Amino acid sequence: MEGGEAKRSRDEAVRAWRELTGGPEVRDHARPTLVAISGGADSSALLISLASAEGAKIVAAYIGHGLRSADEDRADVEAVTSLCERLGVPMIERHIRVDRSENLESSAREERYRALEQIAVSQGCRYVATGHHSGDQLETMLMALTRGAGLAGLVGMVPSRDLGQGVRLIRPMLGLDRVACEQICNAYGYGPRHDPTNDDLSRRRAWLRAVVAPIIENTPGLGSRLSTTSRLLRDAQEVVAMRVEALVDxxxxxxxxxxxxxxxxxxxxxxxxxxxxxxxxxxxxxxxxxxxxxxxxxxxxxxxxxxxxxxxxxxxxxxxxxxxxxxxxxxxxxxxxxx
Missing domain, CATH: 3.30.465 (Uridine Diphospho-n-acetylenolpyruvylglucosamine Reductase; domain 3)
Structure with missing residues (x-):
């Protein structure tokens, strides 16, 4: 049986998805969405939530980066395949090659989004949804802060942006935290996969996630507070960008x-x-x-x-x-x- 907290979190994810895909005037079947899924708690919770929207066209996409062992990749694919079969959601599996001579995380992210854009177009999906939650937003903003980023970096992840070819990237889970994602998965009886690279504290993001973020994540209403800060920073960045363009002209x-x-x-x-x-x-x-x-x-x-x-x-x-x-x-x- 689905717990009350899990249902509220699932409903919140669906509400945010509808808001990012045209608002209440659009019927769910007119919001074809490709969900990027890794098997972890956040992306799986997103897929479980959106699959609950009756009549919605939801497709899942697993992108393999080849950065972990073949056994780990295979276990991820099996877990994702099983979840998609239970939900009745079609799944596309795609493997990409990442340029290891460049910034590995940045290169992997770019190739992943490129692949997701191509799959979305081929499946007739206007949206690509990722499971980034408030904890991920916090880590992104902290990463930007530690490297002395300007406004554009401190903004963090935007809820929606253009990917290309008429496809938009959306992040419906930014208002939810890691615990909410786990509750949604647990209520559905799904055991999320764990990415062991997150345990490598030599990586700055992993260290922030394990050491710094837990202290801040207990702040009540963190998701909405981060969203407000991000929105204000985006507004400030827009003012600066308008002035810059006027001078560049x-x-x-x-x-x-x-x-x-x-x-x-x-x-x-x-x-x-x-x-x-x-x-x-x-x-x-x-x-x-x-x-x-x-x-x-x-x-x-x-x-x-x-x-x-x-x-x-x-x-x-x-x-x-x-x-x-x-x-x-x-x-x-x-x-x-x-x-």
Whole structure:
């Protein structure tokens, strides 16, 4: 028998799913959704919840990354297959190759979302739903905080965003915590799979999850509080982005370089100036844009805001930034061209 707490959590997941897929005016059959499932408590709880929506078209997708042993992958697939059969939900299994020469977690995430987008299109699903919950949101925001991220990073995971080809990524579980996910699974009689990589405390996210997050997760209403903070940060980021775009529009672009008057930026906040520099650098080359952080931007921002009129040159991760004759000129550095 389903417990009261589990039913309330399941109903909350369904309510959030409906809100993210068009609101109450849309019938459930018109919200075709692909659920990304690993066999763990969060994604399994999401699938169990959405499968309870009568008439809804729900498809499950298991993405194998090949990062764990074949036995572990096989056990995950068997558990997911069994759960999908019980729920009467079709399941698609897909295995991807992850570039181990790059940032492993980032590369795996990108390939996973690419695969999910392709499966969603092939299955006629307009939405891809993931089981990220409030604990995952907390970890993401803490990760951003520990690496000194700006507003865009501190925002955390957004409830909904575009994946491409008319498919949207949604996260209906952000208002629920880890315990709620486990309760939903337990009430259904499903034993979630455990990912042993989460036990490796040498990984920063795993350490935050095991040591720091438990202290904060006991905060009453954490999910809604994080959602509020994330929404406020998104609003602040949007204000900054609008100002950045207005200034970028006044830049002069020529083959191989871009320039903007120093006077336009001298009175702006460091956040805006940094945003303008990153955007202008991307017009020359988007390569390395994720490496142009505040460590590299800070001395350039200080020179611009000083108003002393001195000529200066800086390297911005393969880009040359030249402050001269009351202009900021950005072009590829000679070294980057040779590479």
């Amino acid at each position: 006044r830049a002069e672009v020529s083959p191989g370089s871009v320039s903007i008057p120093v006077g336009l930026l001298e009175g702006e906040t460091g956040l805006v100036v940094g945003g303008v520099l990153r955007r202008l650098a991307c017009t020359i080359s988007p390569e390395g844009s994720d490496q142009r952080g505040w460590k590299h931007l800070r001395p350039i921002i200080a020179a611009i805001q000083s108003g002393d009129g001195l000529e200066r040159r800086f390297d911005l991760c393969g880009m040359s930034v030249h402050v001269v004759d009351k202009h900021i000129v950005i072009r590829r550095s000679p070294i980057a061209k040779e590479l």
